[in-house]
Amino acid sequence: MFIIEDTEMFYGRKESFPLKAETYKIIGLAMEVHKTLGRGFLEIVYKDALELELNWAKVPYTREKSFKIDYKGTLLKRLYNADFVGYDKIIVEIKSQTEINDANYKQTINYLAVSNLTVGLILNFGKESLTFHRVILT
Numbered sequence: 702m703f704i705i706e707d708t709e710m711f712y713g714r715k716e717s718f719p720l721k722a723e724t725y726k727i728i729g730l731a732m733e734v735h736k737t738l739g740r741g742f743l744e745i746v747y748k749d750a751l752e753l754e755l756n757w758a759k760v761p762y763t764r765e766k767s768f769k770i771d772y773k774g775t776l777l778k779r780l781y782n783a784d785f786v787g788y789d790k791i792i793v794e795i796k797s798q799t800e801i802n803d804a805n806y807k808q809t810i811n812y813l814a815v816s817n818l819t820v821g822l823i824l825n826f827g828k829e830s831l832t833f834h835r836v837i838l839t
Contacts, residue, residue: 719837720820723788728833730754731824735831744797747826748784751795755787762787768815783812792821801825801834809836 734750748764755762767780785793792812796805801823809821813836821836 718835720788720790723791724820724822724835726758726760727755727787727791727793727822728824728831730758730760731826731833732831735826738826740797740827740829742797742826744784744795744826747797747824748795751785751793751824755785760787761789762793763789766816768812770815781812781815783816786816786818787822790818790820792816792818794821794823796823796825796827798825798827800827801832806834806836810838813838 731751731754733754734747738746738750752762752764763786764784766783766786768783770777770779770781783792784795787793792809794805794809794812805823809823813819813821819838823834823836825832825834
């Protein structure tokens with residue numbers, strides 16, 4: 702089972718959820734990137750800028766982290782590459798599109814499944830302001 706929390710649910714939320722402080726930190730850095738660059742760039746530009754922000758903030762991360770996929774006990778040749786893994790605990794997927802769609806959620810859920818992590822962030826730089834979706838496997 703999974704829970705998806707989007708931008709609108711974020712503001713004013715007082716509930717507890719896994720890795721709250723860490724996800725807030727990453728979201729805040731992404732907001733800074735969007736504030737500086739605005740919308741309209743390719744995903745790679747936002748990835749490069751977010752990587753700078755993560756470095757400057759001393760947030761531990763791995764960029765383009767590869768995960769092996771086990772198929773019935775055999776590892777497949779193809780790897781799954783997540784945009785970032787923050788704090789060794791959070792899958793971070795970068796998008797630059799008008800809307801987040803079901804395929805984006807499924808992709809993040811699959812990254813969580815192959816990585817054995819439980820928290821993912823989808824950060825979308827394609828709108829007037831940054832939108833994000835937190836995906837939590839329970």
